[in-house]
Amino acid sequence: MNILRTLLVAVMGAMLCLPLDSFAATKKVIVGFTRAPKDHEKNLVYGARGRIHRTHQHIRAISAELPEEEIARLKQDPSVAYVVDNIKFTLIRPAEPLSVPSPEYVDSWGVLRIGSNVAASRGYKGAGIKVAIVDSGIDYNHPDLKDNYRGGYNFVNNTADPFDDDAQSHGTHVAGIIAARDNGTGVVGVAPEASLYAVKVFSATAGGDMDTVVAGIEWAIDNKMDVINLSIGYSGDIYSIYPDIFKPLKDVCDRAYQAGIVLVAATGNDNRETISVPAAFDSVIAVAATDQNDQRAVFNTVAASSYGAKVELAAPGTYIKSTVSGGGYALLSGTSQASPHVAGAAAVLLSSGIADANGNGSRADEVRARLDATAKDLGDPGRDKYFGWGLVDLSASTDQTYKLHIEKKKGMPKLSTQSITLDKGSYSLQVRNNGLERLAVKSVVGSCKEFERVFATGFTSPLEELNASVTLDGSQTTLVFTPSGDIGSSADITITKLAR
Structure with missing residues (x-):
């Protein structure tokens, strides 16, 4: 949509005596400041004959409506960091399909394709993880959603009722995925x-202003969400030329990621080498769409999954059956459907107990790294512009099975020692012996240098198989394996994390 707005003023005869500046065109803007806005900053806006719409809490900015001729003067104030148009974002609308395949082919096929059923069989279903859907709202009465719905906010009407009134039930469809x-x-x-959690930032007809989207993400930060899905977008072409006009949204996305939230967004359906905003931001996982054959999704003769260097992951996005308002279901296609597959995958991985490996107080970067590392590579080897690291794969990312081969070597015992670092949880250990006389297993928590003995076992036969279990209470624990026996004797060890 056009960034510039025109204010049409009906001039009645009785109004002709008003001052000329009464007819000045106004513009919705976001004013950024060098510090968090207080009375001084608000008075600057009022002094420019502005009306304040919203004071933001996590970025140094105020949303306001200002006379156009005041904007240039306001930019000159040393307290002002920027003034940008409060541009209007759109939902990334599903594309019209060329044809509709049989229902048997499409029912929840995307959930199966990314291995969600395998993760569920291991006990990882997203329990306890809070997912904010920044969208058109949710039909929280839907029988498939009502038990998981926990609340939200309507930033369009500033009420506590974020019901989805969108004609395509965009937010409700995303929620079901x-x-x-x-x-x-x-x-x-x-x-x-x-x-x-439904964070309604789009009206049924008018889209959503950038400041409303910013406010929705601020709400997610304040309410300690774990994951945010953003199946929304604005032209990546504009961002590549004028990145500064998106600074308020970029700042709040960065702030959310720093707060430990995994942000996931759709790349767009424009069939162009340009990624929509906010998917183009470094703090956000950009998700492209695939079809039932793991190929780049082509929705019709015009629309296809957008692509580019920022694409990080791919997920199913064609003929996705999901929930719609009124208790029903519908098939929709688009990157808006791909993004929630990855948002759901992030929730599943968080519920698996993935640890904060770098100790920065956030697990968002570990989730992102695990999803990237375990994705099924599609297209060119490694990361590419169509699929990123590949198709998200929960079967692989929740497979916490580790294998070690340990062998008694000549020389000091430490030359034969092997170790592995594990997240908190309970594990089974299976040892297949090949000639060892004894195997000692000790643990060290974090950087502690004092070893806590876990167990040590002797073998009664050279080919014996032993099973044991161990519970690790530290956020991360290193297990150290030391073999005893003849030179060349060995054992194969399989360690499996047990479902909670």
Whole structure:
């Protein structure tokens, strides 16, 4: 949509005596400051004959409406960091399909394709993880969603009722992909036990202003969400030329990521080498769409999954059956459907107990790294512009099975020692012996240098198989294996994390 707005003023005869500046065109803007806005900053806006719409809490900015001729003067004030148009974002609308395949082919196929059922069989279903859907709202009465719905906010009307009134039920469809209940009816989501929060920033007809989207993400920060899905977008072409006009949104996305939230967004359906905002930001996982054959999604003769160097992951996005308002279901296609597959995957991975490996107080970067590292490579080897690191794969990312081969070597015992670092949780250990006389296993928590003995076992036969279990209470624990026996004797060790 056009960035510039025109204010049409009906001039009645009785109004002709008003001062000329009464007819000045106004513009919706976001004013950024060098510090958090207080009375001084608000008075600057009022002094420029502005009306304040919203004072933001996590970025140094005020949303306001100002006379156009005042904007240039306001920019000259040393307290002002920037003034940008409060541009209007749109939902990334589903594309019209060329044809519709049989229902048997499409029912929850995306959830299966990314291995969500395998993760669920391991006990990882997103339980306890809070997912904010920044969108058009949610039909929280839907039988597949009501048990997982936990609340939200309507920033369009500033009420506590974020019901989805969009004609295509955009937000409700996204919600079902993420967390429709596994209740024997309808569809099932990627994370069927995750908690859903509706952050309504789009009206039924008018889209959503950037400051409203910013406010929605601020709400997610304040309410300690774990994951944010953003199936929304603005032209990546504009961002590549004028990145500064998106600074308020970029700042709040960066702030959310720093707060430990995993942000996921759709790349767009424009079939161009340009990624929509906010997916183009470094703090956000940009998700492209794939079809049932793991190929780049082509929605019709015009629309296809947008691509570019910023694409990080790919996920199913064609003929996705999910929930719609009124208790029903519908097939929709687009990157808006791909993004929630990854948001749900992030919730599942968080519920698996993935640790804060770098100790920075956030697990968002570990989730991102695990999803990237375990993705199924598609297209050119490694990261490419169509699929990023590949198709998200929960079967691989929740497979916490580790294998070690340990061998008794000549020389000091430490030359034969092997170690592995594990997250908190319970594990089974299977040891297949090949000639060792004894195997000692000790643990060290974090950087502690004092070893806590876990167990040590002797073998009664050279080919014996032993099974044991161990519970690790530290956020991360290193297990150290030391073999005893003849030179060349060995053992194969399989360590599997047990479902909670």
